[in-house]
Amino acid sequence: MYDKWLSAIAVCPLFRGIELEELSSMLMCLKPKVEKYKKNEFIKIAGDEYEGLGIILSGSAAxxxxxxxxxxxxxxVVKSGDMFGEMAAFSDQKKWPATVIAQEASQVMFMSSDIILGECPKLCRGHRFLIMNMLKIVSDKALLLNKKLDYLSIKSIRGRISSLLIDHYNKIGTLSFMMSLNRNEMADFLNVSRPALSRELCKLRDEGVLDFYKSSVVIKDIEALKLMAE
Known part of the structure; x- marks a missing residue:
């Protein structure tokens, strides 16, 4: 039943480390539900009763x-293999925190927190991976939110951008890298408008501090960028 979606399911972080054959067997055991949605159809509405995190099998959603x-x-925007709603999986509120809308014809698999943490009837090894992966996902999200607060504590847009780029440089170790966020996501993450972000990036490029094309960035003056991030 789930085999036709295995390629999408396997790349989801929730199933990292689980072999395809074992993943197929585990899904048959856990029996998560799959729903279909038309373009522009609401998948979930903020405030709806929370029934489980979603994984995009095909299509995309905003x-x-x-x-x-x-x-x-x-x-x-989440696409095939991406998940959403994971931060609400173990909350006492049991309400969807955001609205999810299909951007095209899409199929979504839902997994309740009971499935993730519940006792597996077959005691499969993959279920232990499932629990460990979920803990890592939630932990990484919490750390990311904490980091976002650090950026938001910086008053200037230039300072926020510089701090974000320095963090990417420190993580990757090279002056040339691909940002993990597109321009819209970067603006939302730093809590600035898209035009203001683009304007400041262009100023940094004109000043010879960096160069960029879409999500590709080349830092040309690392010391200047560090000073702006302070």
Missing amino acids: ITKENSIGDRVIIT
Whole structure:
């Protein structure tokens, strides 16, 4: 039943380290449900009862929230193999924190927290990987949110951008790298408008501090960037 989606499921971080054959057997044991959605159909609405995290099997979906004036803002877009709703999996509130909308015809697999943490009837090795992977995912998300608070404590847009680029440089170890966020995601992450972000990046390029093309960045003056990040 699930074999036709194995290629999408296998790349999801939740199933990291689980062999395909074992993954297929484990899914038959756990029996997560799969739902189909049409383009622009609501997959989940913020405030709905939470029934389990979602994994995109095919298609794509936008994770959105409404701002203070009622405009819908896209937080991120999830595609095949991506998951959403994992941070609410073990919350006592049991409500969806954001609205999820299919951007095209999509299929989504849902897994409840009971499936993830519950006792596997067959005591399969893959289920232990599932639990460990879930703990890592939640931990990484918490650390990322903590890091975001560090960026938001910096008052200037230039300082936030510089700090983010320095962190990427320290992580990767080279002056040339691909950002893990696209321009819209980067603006949302740093809590700045897309035009303001692009304007500041262009200024940094004109000043000879860096160069960029789409998600590709080359730092040309690392010392100047470090000073701006302080």
